[in-house]
Amino acid sequence: MQVLIVDDDIATVDVIEKKTDWESLGVDHVYTAYNIKQAREQILTKEIDVIISDIEMPKGSGIEFLEWYRQQGLDGEVLFLTCHDNFGYAANAVKLRAAEYLLKPFDVQIMEAALKKIIYELKEKRRVREESAYGQWMKGNPVRQKNMLLNDLLTAQISPQKEQVLEEISRRKIDMGADLYEKSCRLVVSKVMDKEKIHEKVNANLARFILENIHSEMLCRDAEDAVVSCFEFKDYYVVATVCGKKGELAEICTSMIASFRELLEANTTCCIGECCYVWELYDKYQNLLELIDENVSYFGTAFYEEESVISADESRDAVLDLDEMDRLLEEKKKLRFLSCIKQELGERMKDHSLSDQTLRKVRHEILQSVYTYLGKKEISASGLNDDGSLNRLEERAVQSVTDLIRWVNCLLERLFSYEAEVKNSYQLSQKVDEYIREHYMEPIGRNEIAAHFYMAPKYLSKIYKEQTGVRMIDTITACRISQAKLLLEKGERVSDVATAVGFENFTYFSTIFKKYTGVTPNQYRKNE
Structure with missing residues (x-):
């Protein structure tokens, strides 16, 4: 695999050339060019597989270069770098089949992940072409077959009944070996939050690749044999991997959570399931997702399915001291108000008894205190959230104590400023x-x-x-x-x-x- 770096900024070329772990990416040779003319000469004299190119250059743009490159009938891939988040550039890049589009200043690890995705997809594309028939290619790719099976199981494309699952495995001619009739499937599910932050760094396709890649590399003995699926939701991603390990899984997941936080600035919670049969994977997946949502005290950490201690919170007693909260609002003691919430929830965090239902109850109690406060002042609450930003924070408040405190802090800031506006x-x-x-x-x-x-x-x-x-x-x-x-x-x-x-x-x-x-x-x- 050979790579060409094209950028008129010498420092940028040096950083990419020297900081990237080319060996781990399977790259044999790296060539450089500082303008479009030099890049064309390299293309015509070398067998270049991947091009890393700036878009804005003095003697011709990267878009023009890619257009010329496609006209030559070459099938390599292009990763664009640019200082400007310009939709026109992005649209042209997509039209000319650029593989990825990253903004400067870029994170070297993010770029490596993008290159890894590009190289993997390029190899797969060439392999399919060489095999000529998709069926023959699929037959020679049992891991791809298993990944598609997992995806279809978890999304209920296949009915989660033993007979239907076994029939589908037989129809697809997937060799499950001795694992087929044993409880050997251990599912690890990660819920990766902060999707907005992730998309500020990378696009959705690259994000999914990074998440799947880290999951497979850290949880499976051989990443190339990993069975993993990634799903995108409104505010988060979910990654599910089937693996056979157990002893060190909690430690591995803790390291994986740290990797997600460092690379994508995302908070992640992992739940490690008990072993199950292949036809039980759908129910197991749904149960692990519920446990992640319910066990708020494990937010941002890894835990085993059997460690879940949450039971339904049917108590009608208030979680907070409502009289005290009302008094603190009257005295406008915001920090003390927040401290009381942290203290109460902190006790429940210690024994892992804090559930999403408890956070919902606390959220309701806080809103009750706020509305009581406004009612005493004879101020309507309808103007409290004109811009809708508080609604978004309120929705996320049940995810974790951190999210709840963030919402309460913004709510009180808005409450007191709104009161001042009305009373002016x-x-x-x-x-x-x-x-x-x-x-x-x-x-x-x-x-x-x-x-x-x-x-x-x-x-x-x-x-x-x-x-x-x-x-x-x-x-x-x-x-x-x-x-x-x-x-x-x-x-x-x-x-x-x-x-x-x-x-x-x-x-x-x-x-x-x-x-x-x-x-x-x-x-x-x-x-x-």
């Missing part, structure tokens, strides 16, 4: 006056204005009266009468003026107008 009487009275001037012609009153500002009508009226010295309804009426006078001065009909300024009843309009001006609308119109 000077700004609020101005906004109310502005709203009245813009909507006086509509059927507005205290309730409609309060709803607009996410406040209780009684509380808003109280603040407005304290600030301005007048009632809000009087301000609305004064605004309408002021506008009516302007229209009457222009000679408009009295009935039309009444409707235009928000009065539905002509008689009532005349009464109010005379009360404010001392004359009827008709008298005012004639005098003007």
Whole structure:
């Protein structure tokens, strides 16, 4: 396998050439070029399998180079590097079948993982072509057959019944050996969180390859014989591997978790299942996933299926001291509020009795305290989360104590700032006056204005009266009468003026107008 590095930045070429573990990737020779012309000369004189190329270069772009390369009919793969997250570049790269696309500054380990994926897929592509028939290739790839079987079992593409599974194995002509009728399948399931962070570093395809690769290399004696599947969900990945080890699995999984954290900045929880029959893999997979979700105290660590100590939390008693939490909110002691939560949940973490149900209960209790606090202030809670960011944190709060504390911290920050916004009487009275001037012609009153500002009508009226010295309804009426006078001065009909300024009843309009001006609308119109 031969690689060509193309970049006008000499330092970048040196870093890639000297820092990459080429031997582990199966690369025999590495060539370099500092512009497109040199790269073309290398391509025409060497048998290059993989190209690592910058996109932006002074004497021709990497996209133009790849287009030329494809025109030569060559089947090598290209890994692009660029300083700019430009969609146009990415779209052209995909169109010209670039294998991967990484942003600078890049992590050497990430680049090595990308190269490993590229080289593996290139070898597979060439092998398929050489074998000429897909069926012949599949027949000679028992590991690929087993991987496809595992994927179909875990996604219930095959019914998880003994007879159906055995029939499918026979139909696919998969040689399971003596393991077929023995409890020899030990499933290890990893739930890898922080998908958003992962995708900031690598794309989805490369992420799946890295996760599968680390799983197979660390959990299986021979990575090339590993049976592993990776599934992508909304906020996380799940990786499942069948292996035969047990004694050192917890230590291996702990190292694997550290690798995921270092390489992808992702938190991972592993559950090591007890051995089962092949036809029991679906049920085992579902059970291990449930155990990972339920056993929150094991978050970010590895544990055996038999170590699970969670039982249904049917107690109706509150987890937190609600009176104390209410008092701390009143005193705005955020750090003490957070400390009480950590202390209570920390005790449950120690004996591994903390479940996702407990976190759900705590989340509910915290929301209850917040709503009680706002209720006492007569402030509506509907404006607490206008941007939706708190909703996303709230959803994740049951994953771990860390996620719960992160949500509570943001919730309290927003709570106190929201309260300050609502209580800022000077700004609020101005906004109310502005709203009245813009909507006086509509059927507005205290309730409609309060709803607009996410406040209780009684509380808003109280603040407005304290600030301005007048009632809000009087301000609305004064605004309408002021506008009516302007229209009457222009000679408009009295009935039309009444409707235009928000009065539905002509008689009532005349009464109010005379009360404010001392004359009827008709008298005012004639005098003007």
